[in-house]
Amino acid sequence: MALILAVDDESSGLYFRKLILEHAGHTVLSSTGVEEALSLFHANPVDLVVTDHLLGRQTGNDMAQEMKRTKPGVPIILLSGTSTIPESLVHADAFLSKTEGPEQLLETVDQLLSSRAHSDNQLPDRAEQTPLRELLAAIVEDSEDAILSKTLDGTILTWNKAAERMYGYRAEEVIGKNVIMLAPDRPDEIREILQRLREGKKIQHFETNRRTKEGQTIFVSLTISPVREANNGEIIAASTIARDITQTKMAEDALRNSERLAVAGRMAATIAHEINNPLETVTNVLYLLSRNARLDEAARQHLKIADEELRRIAQITRSTLGLYRERDTTPGPVSLSEMIDNLLMFYQRQVQSLGVKVEKQFDSAGKVIGVSGELRQVIANIMANAIDALGVTGTKLKLHIYESTDWRNLGRRGIRLVVADDGPGMSAQTQANLFHPFYTTKGQKGTGLGLWVSQGIITKHGGSIHVRSRTDSRHGTCFSIFLPTNN
Ligand SMILES: Nc1ncnc2c1ncn2[C@@H]1O[C@H](COP(=O)(O)OP(=O)(O)OP(=O)(O)O)[C@@H](O)[C@H]1O
Numbered sequence: 153m154a155l156i157l158a159v160d161d162e163s164s165g166l167y168f169r170k171l172i173l174e175h176a177g178h179t180v181l182s183s184t185g186v187e188e189a190l191s192l193f194h195a196n197p198v199d200l201v202v203t204d205h206l207l208g209r210q211t212g213n214d215m216a217q218e219m220k221r222t223k224p225g226v227p228i229i230l231l232s233g234t235s236t237i238p239e240s241l242v243h244a245d246a247f248l249s250k251t252e253g254p255e256q257l258l259e260t261v262d263q264l265l266s267s268r269a270h271s272d273n274q275l276p277d278r279a280e281q282t283p284l285r286e287l288l289a290a291i292v293e294d295s296e297d298a299i300l301s302k303t304l305d306g307t308i309l310t311w312n313k314a315a316e317r318m319y320g321y322r323a324e325e326v327i328g329k330n331v332i333m334l335a336p337d338r339p340d341e342i343r344e345i346l347q348r349l350r351e352g353k354k355i356q357h358f359e360t361n362r363r364t365k366e367g368q369t370i371f372v373s374l375t376i377s378p379v380r381e382a383n384n385g386e387i388i389a390a391s392t393i394a395r396d397i398t399q400t401k402m403a404e405d406a407l408r409n410s411e412r413l414a415v416a417g418r419m420a421a422t423i424a425h426e427i428n429n430p431l432e433t434v435t436n437v438l439y440l441l442s443r444n445a446r447l448d449e450a451a452r453q454h455l456k457i458a459d460e461e462l463r464r465i466a467q468i469t470r471s472t473l474g475l476y477r478e479r480d481t482t483p484g485p486v487s488l489s490e491m492i493d494n495l496l497m498f499y500q501r502q503v504q505s506l507g508v509k510v511e512k513q514f515d516s517a518g519k520v521i522g523v524s525g526e527l528r529q530v531i532a533n534i535m536a537n538a539i540d541a542l543g544v545t546g547t548k549l550k551l552h553i554y555e556s557t558d559w560r561n562l563g564r565r566g567i568r569l570v571v572a573d574d575g576p577g578m579s580a581q582t583q584a585n586l587f588h589p590f591y592t593t594k595g596q597k598g599t600g601l602g603l604w605v606s607q608g609i610i611t612k613h614g615g616s617i618h619v620r621s622r623t624d625s626r627h628g629t630c631f632s633i634f635l636p637t638n639n
């Protein structure tokens with residue numbers, strides 16, 4: 153009978169599945185985590201894997217991909233609590249809903265094991281007929297990871313297909329050149345790596361960045377090993393296996409940023425809340441004082457100034473609290489066009505008194521899924537900023553909504569909202585600091601939190617915000633916000 157690896161993050165489900173498989177005569181290794189499952193998989197001659205689809209933060213499909221990379225012949229069954237097959241199940245051989253019962257599981261196990269035995273019998277002939285050297289070359293060439301080799305002074309000797317895809321250079325463009333071309337701004341790092349290789353040391357999972365042919369920076373994880381001459385063990389070259397981890401890195405950074413934002417937000421809200429209590433007392437005391445008939449004119453003036461300053465503190469705490477209040481955080485359908493119409497009513501008085509002409513162009517209703525209170529805050533701030541700018545100079549406020557794609561990833565569809573004004577524009581310094589907390593050019597009138605918070609909210613919604621601004625004769629500012637509608 154077979155050696156089966158069973159994986160599930162829920163230990164009770166795993167326990168009973170193991171019993172059923174053992175009852176059918178199989179030997180079962182079990183694991184509740186992806187890491188452990190992978191090491192069991194690599195260390196044992198596993199014949200088949202049965203795994204749950206959702207494993208904590210990872211998916212069974214991701215784990216299956218990794219397993220298929222090293223032992224593609226081992227069949228994998230994915231189990232799921234839902235009965236519809238998730239689209240992404242490309243690495244499994246079978247999908248079973250957990251509701252289908254043990255008989256179905258055992259039947260699928262038997263089917264897969266027998267078709268494996270069948271294909272195993274055929275496999276060795278073809279592989280055995282191929283000379284080992286050619287087989288190894290084919291493995292390297294078709295690897296999903298970039299594999300290159302180089303001399304000990306860094307001259308590139310070989311370059312596989314994945315390296316072409318990752319770095320953008322074809323083999324003939326790099327062979328014979330120095331690896332420094334992949335890291336032009338990191339000569340010391342390359343020198344150190346080569347030195348370690350000469351000393352016979354291996355470098356494992358070293359995370360760094362590299363430059364592609366198009367000049368893009370990508371994050372990579374490198375494993376670099378010295379290659380020794382078969383006869384005398386002398387180090388003659390080095391091999392590098394590089395994996396592109398840009399996507400993972402970006403996802404990690406985004407998560408870290410949004411966590412940091414949430415912590416900072418909660419802290420700010422707590423402080424604002426704590427300030428409000430003494431603030432109310434002081435405001436009340438000042439009010440009573442100002443009612444005192446015995447005060448002379450100078451004292452009255454001082455009280456007036458104190459009162460104005462207190463109002464300013466109150467305004468800051470109010471907006472800070474408002475910005476972070478954790479109310480209605482459940483996402484739902486939001487119409488950006490309706491939201492803008494609403495906000496325009498709110499700003500109507502200011503718009504009219506400044507003589508601003510509002511141009512609306514709604515080519516789409518702008519329906520997205522999001523937290524309405526948060527998105528409203530973003531749009532309100534961007535509109536308020538534009539109106540503030542138009543208070544200095546300019547007369548036009550343009551609001552455009554249309555269906556669009558993400559500039560960074562053209563496969564992602566969504567809604568773009570553009571808010572443009574022909575106000576004074578922003579200096580280079582302002583543009584550089586725009587999204588930093590407490591950066592404001594409005595002195596007493598601004599808190600400088602608007603765009604910082606907006607950016608956090610947009611990132612949380614999977615979107616992005618860009619700005620273009622100029623201060624020359626064609627002055628003005630244009631904010632463009634993208635919110636995805638598919639993921
Ligand atoms: N449309 C715009 N035109 C010119 N400058 C702008 C525009 N939008 C933003 N800015 C500049 O960016 C700065 C930061 O904006 P942000 O919304 O973060 O803070 P704020 O408006 O100053 O204060 P708050 O929104 O917290 O009340 C502003 O002080 C202003 O200098």
Ligand SMILES: [Mg+2]
Pocket residue numbers: 533534536537598602603
């Ligand atoms: Mg603002």
